[in-house]
Amino acid sequence: MTSNATIKETIKETIKESIHVALAGNPNCGKTTLFNALTGAHLKVANWPGVTVEKKEGTAVYQDIPITLTDTPGIYSLTSYTIEEQITRQCLMDEEIDAIINIVDASSLERNLYLTMQLLELGKPVILALNMMDIVEERGLEIDLHRLPEMLGDIPVIPISAIKKKGLDILLHAILHHYANEPHEFVIDYGPLIESKIDKLSVIMSARYPTHSLVRWHAVKLLEDDEAVKSDHPVRITDIVNKSYEKEIIQAKYAYIESVINEVILYQDKVKKSTDRADHILTSPYFGVPIFLAIMGLIFFFTFTIGDWLKGYFEVLLEVLTGAVNNLLAAMPVSDWLVSLIVDGIISGVGAILTFIPNLAILFLALAILEDSGYMARVAYVMDGIMGKAGLSGKAFLPMILGFGCTVPAIMAVRSLESERDRRRTMIIIPFMSCSAKLPVYVLFSGMFFGEYAGLAAFSMYILGVACAVLIAKALHILGKNKDNESLLIELPEYKRPNFRTIRIFVGDKLRHYLTKAGTVIFAVSIVIWLLLNFGPGGMVSNPADSYGAVIGRALVPLLKPAGLGMWQIAIALISGISAKEVVVSSFIVLFGANGQMNTTGSMIDQIRLIAPDFGALNAYAMMVFCLLYVPCAAAVGTIWKESGSTRFTVGLMVFQVAFAWLAAVLVYQVGSLFL
Amino acid sequence: MTLFEGIKDQEYEVRSLYIEEKTSRRLQALGLNDGTRVKVLNRKKNGAMIIAVRGTRLALGRRILNGIEIIPLPEINDSETVSMKSAERR
Missing domain, CATH: 3.40.50.300 (P-loop containing nucleotide triphosphate hydrolases)
Known part of the structure; x- marks a missing residue:
């Protein structure tokens, strides 16, 4: 042995x-x-x-x-x-x-x-x-x-x-x-016609490229009219290969496979597959769409209800931490500005982001289960009809759902679409999906201004995002020259019980990414915002209204006013949000939760109303709409730029998004004002 | 007839593909080719369809379905048809 x-x-x-x-x-x-x-x-x-x-x-x-x-x-x-x-x-x-x-x-x-x-x-x-x-x-x-x-x-x-x-x-x-063995030669018999051509081509190939080790493979590829092989190793073969024999070659392979399958798989037809039974209902022409909507509704219901309930505990924890740090710093010989930077700047900003972990964990968990169970691919089929009306195949809906998690992988998933046209169009509409970073924005504003309807207000953002996406796709379809729809073509996997390990990796990965962002981008931006608010043209200022931040923000106020958002603080929060969408929240809390006090919802509303007494649910909704629709975060823009390979496309898309968000927010506020 | 006219739970044999090259190549690689047997598992009234091909499920859109010419298969025991067909080919 x-x-x-x-x-x-x-x-x-x-x-x-x-x-x-x-x-x-x-x-x-x-x-x-x-x-x-x-x-x-x-x-x-x-x-x-x-x-x-x-x-x-x-x-x-x-x-x-x-x-x-x-x-x-x-x-x-x-x-x-x-x-x-x-x-x-x-x-x-x-x-x-x-x-x-x-x-x-x-x-x-x-x-x-x-x-x-x-x-x-x-x-x-x-x-x-x-x-x-x-x-x-x-x-x-x-x-x-x-x-x-x-x-x-x-x-x-x-x-x-x-x-x-x-x-x-x-x-x-x-x-x-x-690994070191010479493999046994495995040869499929392609039939007399093709085999004779392979023989002739092999002779030519061996003469032309004497060191070539894959002559037979190469000959088969030449018969398939393979572009890459033809340009790698050019040979004159027109007299032998007058058409592509790809179809015949494929058929020969599948015929051989059929014989393998018949010999090696036993009891093939005995089994009534459970997937068929599940598909009978889940992809039914009548229940398919309602079931999908119900599943998504349920996911967001859990995200907002259970998530918010858990979030309450995280907030208590954060408050305790802030208090402790405050006391600790007070006991040390630390200058006031440093205390302010740590407590008002960093802990408020980064801490606020961390309290959203429960909401996000639930959302990620649900998305992971949908993917791993095999249901996600069915969504492409279920939504094919609706997407078809917007000129896209149902497959384009998959990156859109991924967009609920994060825009970056969603944009990358667009690669799986067949045509360049569909890829571009899907890239245009993905940023309208409510990514997980927008969720804190919804939770914060709907929590402050919508009371018991907070969950509904937040959920409406998801619907609105999808509606805008489909609408834009439809508009592009009508304006576009080529009216041919890309037809759906996707493989549906077997349903299976979601695997714990796969889901743990998925959720863990996403949360780690979120935490990293909180520790880097959001940390840095929180400090920048604090600096902008505490320094002005005349040095360090005691009133933020004299700060650089106020100067920059005020320049944008006239633009934001028609949307009911005419406050310099909001302008700053929105600009900072381009670094990462959660930053809108952290900035908001740094901006309005200042004065060392902790940012309970009530005191934030008081702070806001000190500046804008009329700021209410409608303004908050316009704010949410703007955050939903305006430029995605820097990372997403970078990905769009990389994937589209076009600066013009990327810049054009950003301009369009800001304009569209502004129009929508103004529309919401102005029309809403007529009724409220 | 084309696969678009296929009826749920019915089996068919593919005669020919009349789709642009790129798509028919993908279908061929997936095993959907002249002579392949397919079964309609589910369909929407005027759109996409789920079919069983070579032990896997594919969801196909209307335009592709319209480009797949088929003939209906009589309902016989599955394994018999397979062996009959491979016998024919040989």
Whole structure:
């Protein structure tokens, strides 16, 4: 028997520096989960296709040997039509990559094996990781694990559960054993016509590029009329390849897969799938939309009711902390301005942001459950009709829902849309979604001015945001030249019980991000705001009305007046909010909660009314509307700029958003004034 | 007939794809090709549809559905049809 030590020795002798392995697989088959499980990383996972858009690297260590893993975007095929396919193909063919782990969703083996067929043709060692075997079992199916590798050219086939972290050591073990092996040649017979063409092309290729190691693969790609291959290794082939044989090649692969499936999957048709039953109701033409609206309503109900209840405790905690720090500083020989900076500037500003953690945790939790259960992808189908009226496919609705969490990943998710036109349009409307950073703004203002209707007022912002988004999309559709709708095309995963670990990672990640923001951007802006309010043209001022902040703010007052927001403090809060939307709240509290007293809602209203006696619910609502619609935070603008690749588009969008927000807020205030 | 005219819970065989190249390539990679069997799982009156193809579910929009030509399959036991079809091909 070989001991572990000897295995290690033999492997270490042959090893380069570290083994480099790429993970490849269809979208939504668990690549990122496996990557996280192997490397201990915390990449985000979602149960809908298209989450990984860039490749990411991490390291797993097995028996003291480092294995570098590269996560690639999910793809269905190795052609070069989409960005994801191009990235993945380049990555897999890189000489650095010693072996490929092909992770497949065992519960939809037939479709997953199509990519496997193509990976096998690449001539690198392939290790097949059969994920989601639990679902296969739950459905009452069985997979013949002896016959499957036989039919795939004797590659190692290892059942794993990425979520439950089962079978991972065996997988790593297989990498150590197989990465250096010359793979068995795996050849699909494409039939006499294509095979004869492959032979002729191989001869030409070998003559033209004598060192080329992937001649057969290359010939097949030439027959598929693959643009990338044609430009990489140009050869004159017009007499052999007079049309694209892609369809025939695909058919041959699927015909082979069909024979594999018929041999290796047992009890295929016995099972009545629970997903079908759930879909019967959840995607029903009558109940689909109402159920979706009810789910979203419920999520926001919990966010505002339970969230606010918990928030109360956080506020008490903050008050105790402020009091303690105040006392501590008073007992020390610290100058008054420093006490003011710490208590009024930093603790008020940053602390206020921290009290919203319960609301956000509930919202993130709900979004995570929606994604992980598999429902999110259905939303694209359910909303397809409504989005279709606005000229977008239902798929564009997914980034919009992500926008409830954060605009930055939402903008990045736009990449999964097929056409440039749809990508741009969706980017335009995503900032109208109420991201989690806007939530504190709603909670603060509706809490102060709407009493028992606070939750409703806050929820109305979410509806209004979606309505504006759909309206703008509709307007763009009417104004646009090309009236052809991009048609919906999305894969719907099986429903599954949400996984605790996946959800914990998702929620933890988001909250960590929020806390980091509170500790950096909001911390810094709170100090800047404090400086702006305590210094003026004549040095340090005792009355904020003489400060630089007031000077800047007053210049904008005439503009904000028609929206019922004609106070310099509001102007400052809104400007500072461009750094991050929560800053509107922290600035507001620094601005109105000054004088060392803690900012209970009542005293804030008093402070506001000292300056603007008429400031009431309508003004607050106009404020919320403006915050909902105006420029997204700096990070989001940066992402839009990066993703659109156009400064003109980005600047134009920002100008449009400010103008639109201003118009909407003015409309709300002016029309509202007629009735109230 | 096109898949758009498909009826819920009915099975069909794809004859041909008449969709722009980019989309038909994606459909082919997903396993929806000439000769593939599909089953309509759910549909809206005048729009999108959920179909079962090769063990997975796809939601497709109206324009794509209109470009997929199909013929209805008689209702026989699933496994029989598969083996019959592969036999034919060979």
